[in-house]
Amino acid sequence: MKRVIICSALLLACATTRSAQASAIRESDGRDLASCRFIGTYSGYSNISGTMSSTGIENAKNEVLEQAASHGATHVVWQAMGSGWGSTVAANAYRCEKP
Numbered sequence: 342m343k344r345v346i347i348c349s350a351l352l353l354a355c356a357t358t359r360s361a362q363a364s365a366i367r368e369s370d371g372r373d374l375a376s377c378r379f380i381g382t383y384s385g386y387s388n389i390s391g392t393m394s395s396t397g398i399e400n401a402k403n404e405v406l407e408q409a410a411s412h413g414a415t416h417v418v419w420q421a422m423g424s425g426w427g428s429t430v431a432a433n434a435y436r437c438e439k440p
Contacts, residue, residue, distance in 0.1 A: 355389055359403050362410035363406035363407045366406050366434075367417075368417055374418070374435050379435055380409070380412050383409055383434055384405065384429065384432075386404070387427060387428045394424035398430060402419075402430050405432050409432065414434035416434070417432040419431075419432045
């Protein structure tokens with residue numbers, strides 16, 4: 342039982358969190374972004390992979406969202422996600438003006 346608790350604590354310690362700005366970015370499939378301005382493509386990387394690849398992907402996504410937020414993005418469209426010797430993601434970022 343102690344091992345399970347220790348392993349769970351270590352897993353949580355590896356996860357990153359998003360800022361309020363990054364959390365406000367919406368994920369999109371791109372169909373609703375015709376009137377939005379393309380900002381750029383951003384990529385993120387985490388060295389967490391293997392059995393903890395979902396945590397690695399989330400950390401890499403958080404990195405992308407932070408980059409996009411710092412450039413004023415309101416939406417992202419995920420382009421690629423992968424896990425091998427690390428976890429990587431890429432997304433196109435857009436700024437959509439509020440109606």
